Amino acid sequence: MTDARIYLSPPDVSGVERKLLLEAFDSNWVAPVGPDLDAFEAQVADLVGVRHAVALSSGTAALHLALVAAGVRRGDTVLVPSFTFAATANAVMYLGARPVFLDSTAESWNVDPGLVAEELRDRAARGQLPRAVVTVDMYGQCADYEPLLDACDRYGVALIEDAAEALGASYRGRPAGSFGLAGVLSFNGNKIVTTGGGGMLVTDDGRVATQTRHLATQAREPVPHYEHRSVGYNYRLSNLLAAVGRGQVGRLPDLVAARGETARYYRAALGDLPGLTFMPVAEYGTPNWWLTCLLVDADEFGADRDRILEHLATLNIEARPTWKPMHLQPVFRDCVMRGGEVSADLFRRGLCLPSGSALTDDDRQRVVDAVHAVIR
Known part of the structure; x- marks a missing residue:
């Protein structure tokens, strides 16, 4: 008889998540809006130590909208670690921008801060600064943020933290996801906290949070009829999945x-x-x-x-x-x-x-x- 399969990183859900999910179902909040969604966002914002959190349909959606918030447009460049999952670079391509890939360090497997600083210095000298730098907290370990933030601040370039793999980790006592203009979390089925699919943008910047929430709901204007002044996306997380997330974050x-x-x-x-x-x-x-x-x-x-x-x-x-x-x-x-x-x-x-x-x-x-x- 074959031994039961051992999976790489399967979901780990309990009766807590089941109870919250059924309560959300019975409440009839079966939509990308509802009390569990609001509570989940508040719970994660408190955990990460930021003012705002916007729950989205995936970590990739959060990356996409974080780049939009950073002002990335067609023809721009964005510095990205080469050693990462494809979503980090794909989100750059969604906007018609081009990733510039940088190597990692053997000491942490994260992006090399020295290379980031050199690339910013060289591009500043040519008048070709990137629009943003995306970091990745690799396999649940934070990148080295002190030199990374110093370099980005020196040249006025936005830093976006891809913390999709790192919820619950910390850097010098500060939670993963709290660095730069915005942090990105993933609740994919293989992540340490899962909603079966989903993600979140976390930020201290109220403008970024407001813009993200607006664009994630098809950029609908606050009027009685359907009014759209910009292109939006259907990126909001379901209230049902948020209920599962509440139980997961508690554990x-x-x-x-x-x-x-x-x-x-x-x-x-x-x-x-x-x-x-x-x-x-x-x-x-x-x-x-x-x-x-x-x-x-x-x-x-x-x-x-x-x-x-x-x-x-x-x-x-x-x-x-x-x-x-x-x-x-x-x-x-x-x-x-x-x-x-x-x-x-x-x-x-x-x-x-x-x-x-x-x-x-x-x-x-x-x-x-x-x-x-x-x-x-």
Whole structure:
């Protein structure tokens, strides 16, 4: 008999979310408006430590509208980490702008602040400053925001924080999502907090929040008839999904703790194996441990990353490579790239292990035994 499948990062929902969802359903607020939506926004704004939150249909929608708020238009450039999920760069393309990709640091796997500063300095000298800089909090660990904000402030360029993977993490005691003009959160099914789909824009800027809410509801003007003075989008989150989100956010400390326990389990059981190196934990912050990732040195370990993936798959265990950098993606082959060696290496050797918050010790040990078996 085949062992039950172990997924990479499945949803972890409880009776709390079920109760809130059924209460919302019974109230007949089955629409992208309602008391649970308002409460969810207030709950997340308080958690992140910002004044405003706008719940949207996806993290990508939040990125799109954050870029709109930053004034990104057709023909502009936007600095973007290469080592990220495609949504970060896709949102730039939605507006007819062009991403300029920057490499990561081996110390945190996040965008290199030195490269951001150099690129801004060089473009300022040519009179070609980008309209915005997008950072990404990789695998639940914040980027290094002090030098990033210093560089952006020096040249008057907006910073947008893609914290889609990082709710519950912090940088020098400040919550992920609270940096720059706006932060972006994702509640996709694989995230640490999920509504089954959805996202949120969080900001201290009332103008940004008002504009985002307006554009996300088809840019309808506040008059009795349907009046539209600009193009809008159907981007609001359902009240039903917001009810699920309320329950998830209430459980966030436990969800983070469970993923942290999995990370410690893997590090204790696999950290001494030759050729395996876990993603570094930066001294400046606390991650939310969304995914536990490592690098594989094939010569030292005795097998490469893909061999481990193949073996785990035969045992009904889902694992994945780390993100393929954007500058290596065919769709972005014509975009400018600064550096690239670090992010290419992170992809070539990177492995994400099952990290869900509902993993049992038996599940974790199955993963550990499977990795050991590759070299045996």
